[in-house]
Amino acid sequence: xIFLNGDVMKIEILGTGCLRCKNLEANVKMAVEKAGKRAExxxxxxxxxxxxxxxxxxxxxxxxxxxxxxxxxxxxDEIVKMLD
Amino acid sequence: xxxxEDFGAWVVYSLIGxxxxxxxxxxxxxxxxxxxxxxxxxxxITFFVGILRTYVTPERIRDFLxxxxxxxxxxxxxxxxxPTPFCTCSVIPLFMGFIRAGVxxxxxxxxxxxxxxxxEVAIVMLLGLVGxxxxxxxxxxxxxxxxxxxxxxxxLHLEDQIEEFVLTSKISTVAENSGKEVLSLSKRxxxxxxxSKEIIKQVWLYIVAGIGIxxxxxxxxxxxxxxxxxGPQNPFAVPVAVxxxxxxxxxxxxxxxxxxxxxxxxxxxxxxxxxMMSITALSFPQLLILRKVVKPKLLAILVGILAISFIxxxxxxxxxxx
Numbered sequence: 403x404i405f406l407n408g409d410v411m412k413i414e415i416l417g418t419g420c421l422r423c424k425n426l427e428a429n430v431k432m433a434v435e436k437a438g439k440r441a442e443x444x445x446x447x448x449x450x451x452x453x454x455x456x457x458x459x460x461x462x463x464x465x466x467x468x469x470x471x472x473x474x475x476x477x478x479d480e481i482v483k484m485l486d
Numbered sequence: 487x488x489x490x491e492d493f494g495a496w497v498v499y500s501l502i503g504x505x506x507x508x509x510x511x512x513x514x515x516x517x518x519x520x521x522x523x524x525x526x527x528x529x530x531i532t533f534f535v536g537i538l539r540t541y542v543t544p545e546r547i548r549d550f551l552x553x554x555x556x557x558x559x560x561x562x563x564x565x566x567x568x569p570t571p572f573c574t575c576s577v578i579p580l581f582m583g584f585i586r587a588g589v590x591x592x593x594x595x596x597x598x599x600x601x602x603x604x605x606e607v608a609i610v611m612l613l614g615l616v617g618x619x620x621x622x623x624x625x626x627x628x629x630x631x632x633x634x635x636x637x638x639x640x641x642l643h644l645e646d647q648i649e650e651f652v653l654t655s656k657i658s659t660v661a662e663n664s665g666k667e668v669l670s671l672s673k674r675x676x677x678x679x680x681x682s683k684e685i686i687k688q689v690w691l692y693i694v695a696g697i698g699i700x701x702x703x704x705x706x707x708x709x710x711x712x713x714x715x716x717g718p719q720n721p722f723a724v725p726v727a728v729x730x731x732x733x734x735x736x737x738x739x740x741x742x743x744x745x746x747x748x749x750x751x752x753x754x755x756x757x758x759x760x761x762m763m764s765i766t767a768l769s770f771p772q773l774l775i776l777r778k779v780v781k782p783k784l785l786a787i788l789v790g791i792l793a794i795s796f797i798x799x800x801x802x803x804x805x806x807x808x
Contacts, residue, residue, distance in 0.1 A: 418578075421688075449578055449778065456657045458544040458583040459576040473544065473576055477680055 411441040411485065416452045416472075417461035426461040426475045433481035441485070490526075494519035513705030520697045520743065524614045525686070528607070528693075532685045535606045536678025538569050540669055544580060551597070552588040556640040559593040564632035567600025568625075577772065581779045582652050591648065592640020595788065598776075600632035603766045607689055611742035612762075615700075616749065623803075624759060631763070631795050638791055639784075647784035689739040696740030703747035713752030718808050723757045724800035728793050731764025741765055756803030760796040768792055 413430055417423030427445065434441045446452055446464075455464060459473020463481070470476070470484050494515045498504050504511035547566045551559060577598065584594045604625055612621040669677070716723045734741055742762060749758045768789060777785055 425684075450651060450655050453579060453582055453655055454657055456583075458548065458579050460579055474677070474681065475684055 409440060411439055412466055413441050413443045414446050414464040415443065415461060416446045416455060416457065416464060418449060418452070419447055420460075422475060423461040426463060429475060429478050430463065430481055432478045433485060436478060437482045437485045439485050490522050491519055493522065509705040513701040516704050517697055517701040520615065520701070521694060524610060524693055524697065525690070527614050528610045528686060528689075529682055531606050531610050531613075532682040533678050535569050536681040537674050539681070540674040540677055542566065542569055544570065544583065547597070548583055548587045548589060551584065551593055554590065554593055556590060556592055556637055559590060560596040560633045560636040560640070563589075563593045563596035563636060564600040564629050567597045567632060568604045568629075569606075570597075570601050577775050578779055581776075582655075585648060585652055586657070590640060591645055592636045592638070594636075595639050596632045596636025599635055599767055599792070600629060602769075602772070603628040603632065603763055605766065607685065607739050608742065608762065608766055611693070611739060615743055615746040620755065620759070624762065627759065627799055627803075628763060628767075631767075631792070631799070635788070635791050635795060639788065642787065644784045644787065647781040649779050649781065652779050692740030693743070696743035699740075700743035700747035703744070704750060707747075707751050710752045712748050716748065716753035716757055718754040718756070718804040721801075723754065724760060724797050724804065727757045727761040727800065728764045728768075728796045731761050732768045733770050734765045754804045755807045756800040756805075759803060760800035763799075764793075764796055767796075 413434070415423060415427050415430060417426065423445075427443070430443055434443065452460065452462075455462065455469055457469055457472045461475065462472035463470045463476065463484075465484055471480075476484070494517075497518055498511050498515045499506060502511075502514075504514070547570065551563055551566070554562060581594060581598070584597070585591070589597075609621060609625065612624055714720070716727075745753070745758050745761055749755065773785060773789070776788075
């Protein structure tokens with residue numbers, strides 16, 4: 403995997419700001435801390451940008467450009483595994 | 487469910503020591519019994535639907551519905567709408583995904599209508615509170631409305647009413663992993679368990695509040711109180727019920743216990759059914775979101791056709807079930 407900014411992971415949360423998106427963001431932050439990774443967490447709220455990922459459900463979790471989950475909220479432990 | 491009933495009665499009459507015939511005791515008894523029953527049902531049903539959902543993903547549905555003809559396409563779309571989760575925030579990506587993959591507009595709408603109307607939370611509430619007959623009636627009517635309304639929208643050829651960007655905006659990444667991955671059964675079960683927890687976390691407060699208000703109505707409002715206003719004899723009850731239902735979406739979980747209590751006090755079954763449908767199918771937040779992907783004319787036609795179908799259904803069932 404190629405990291406653009408050194409070894410900082412790029413995590414994107416796609417969602418228009420509904421409650422579920424906020425829950426996902428909270429889980430992601432906890433997972434990053436738990437995994438001890440250096441990661442940049444970006445919230446993507448623009449609908450056209452979200453649609454560019456070709457997803458069919460929000461919120462969605464994108465790690466280093468790859469869609470890892472969509473339309474559901476993965477648990478903290480599951481996200482920790484995705485970060486490895 | 488007998489055990490739960492006994493438990494409710496035991497708490498109220500033995501543990502707290504209230505006397506039988508006291509309206510507060512009756513309300514409390516109802517509250518404890520209904521809440522326990524609903525949460526048990528909610529957990530089991532959301533869990534099994536959750537497992538089903540790991541097989542029936544939006545991507546698979548989209549691929550299956552692409553280029554289907556009107557008629558059969560609407561039936562299949564409404565059928566797939568039943569187990570599919572509904573979150574208002576997913577309407578736009580879902581709509582665009584369907585349209586771009588070649589799912590016809592009317593077929594897409596059959597899916598978009600069936601999905602919120604026939605959702606597992608509403609089914610649990612109905613099953614737990616009003617019995618399987620009305621639940622089956624609700625599911626049947628919801629299904630037929632989704633098929634017919636989608637079919638009619640298809641006949642009207644409203645493709646020019648889709649917002650431009652839905653058809654032209656660039657999809658640079660294809661999300662190919664989610665939905666097509668091979669999962670073990672234990673992984674599916676754990677995903678379903680997470681989802682059950684998530685759903686219960688979202689709706690529990692509404693359910694408790696709704697059952698609380700319902701229990702209060704059961705205990706304190708006189709029998710037949712609503713017969714005059716919302717009974718089968720009042721022709722205005724049905725259209726008013728449809729109108730009231732529109733702004734109530736976010737409390738779908740909380741409104742069904744209240745509607746059940748209203749029915750117990752004389753509201754006609756048809757009126758109650760359309761009130762529930764209007765709550766789940768027509769809602770302001772959902773219409774606002776749909777407005778981003780379709781033009782106002784299509785939206786107006788959709789709301790119009792849905793409202794007319796609900797009113798007709800309400801009258802029909804009030805007449806049949808008298």
